[in-house]
Amino acid sequence: MTPETDPVDPYVDFLLSLQTLFASVMNFLEGVITPGWRQNQILILIALALIAWGLHRLSDGALQNWVRSREGWSKWQLRIVVQVRRRLGLMWFALMAAGVYLVMQNVTWPSRSYLIGLAATLAIVWVGIAFAVRLVRNRFLRRMVTWALWIYATLYFLNVSDEVSSFLEGVALKIGEFRLSLLDMITALVVIGVLFTFARLVSTTTAASIRRNEDISPSMQVLAVKGVQIFLYGIAFFMGVRAVGIDLTGLAVLSGAIGVGLGFGLQKVVSNLVSGVIILIDKSIKPGDVISLGETFGWIQTLGARYASVVTRDGKEYLIPNEDLITGQVVNWSHSNDFVRLDIYFGTAYSDDPHQVRKLAIEAAKGVDRVLSFKAPVCHIVGFGDSSVDYILRFWIKDPTGGLTNIRGNVYLALWDTFKENDISIPFPQREVRMLEDSQLAVSNRPVGKALD
Known part of the structure; x- marks a missing residue:
């Protein structure tokens, strides 16, 4: 002004x-x-x-x-x-x-x-x-x-x-060469609102076009949409301020000081923003991936500027900061492909033929839905335990979003049914207690006549 x-x-x-x-x-x-x-x-x-x-x-x-x-x-x-x-x-x-x-x-x-x-x-x-x-x-x-x-x-x-x-032009705040009237503020709000509306319509149309492009990966789609939105809203804000005649050069020093203060106070926020950009660029995590982070297991629903939304099988939605995804150990079950190998352990009695047990276990796993047939299940002996011969059964699935616990449970049920039909026993620990002849408990339990001899 x-x-x-x-x-x-x-x-x-x-x-x-x-x-x-x-x-x-x-x-x-x-x-x-x-x-x-x-x-x-x-x-x-x-x-x-x-x-x-x-x-x-x-x-x-x-x-x-x-x-x-x-x-x-x-x-x-x-x-x-x-x-x-x-x-x-x-x-x-x-x-x-x-x-x-x-x-x-x-x-x-x-x-x-x-x-x-x-x-x-x-x-x-x-x-x-x-x-x-x-x-x-x-x-x-x-x-x-x-x-x-x-x-x-x-x-x-x-x-x-x-x-x-x-009247509104007369009500003004004047600091040195800078003058801001009440009319300027009202006009700025209206102009910025109109420009923001136009920017939102353009960004919505552009985002829809980007999401329909199958040649762009999901993570790059999110990054492109966020970049377009930031660019359009930034341009709308500065155009609105300049349209009402407010000179921003007078606020350069003040904005710099405010920026330094915000930099110290918003370190975590900035860290999450930068981590979000890194995640989108390196494509380590993208919407639809199945991840495990600590005790949280679920799939990525959305990637935001500050956090990632992870939905678990029980319907809970966790908002995990982007910084944790960068600095923590994350298991991405579907990073390069959707194939996931699962292991289950079981044991059978020593009287059962291990060759037959391995064959029956593989056949039982093949008959379960979601178990891949072209990646055939395998079964190996992993040890001789106190009460059983221990085995490991390995099989592959392609849809970790469908859950892991349920498929393990189905394979266990298939093993139970197959072993029951073929008289394969699943032992449980048994203990045998023997009393020594000269122990106090053995003497006290003898008949009276024998105790006097």
């Missing part, structure tokens, strides 16, 4: 604008109090507002019943219905006020329906703004843009926008 040369002029303009605005308001109130057509128009508008409120109550229930009778509606259609329900009263008021205005324009002097036409115009504009700002995704920014547009439209149609602009 250009600094003011005369320090008195801004305050004079501010006071004159405030005086003009106050005079306009008092003149309007005086006309409302005085009996006449202006007062009659106010009474007509109050009556229309009450009728619109009643029609809102009646039509809301009918609209709800009509929507419930519909099936297969998408989310955007339901959102439109919700917005219509919230503004049914205003829509009824705008419709009736416009109708009354058109009738009065034809039956009486146009000046006698000016306020009714103004109210109808404002109601229509407010409804249009309410639906248009739904394109702004951020809730806080959407409210700011909505109120700013509503206020601006109201002041514009009341022909007091220049006076209010001068």
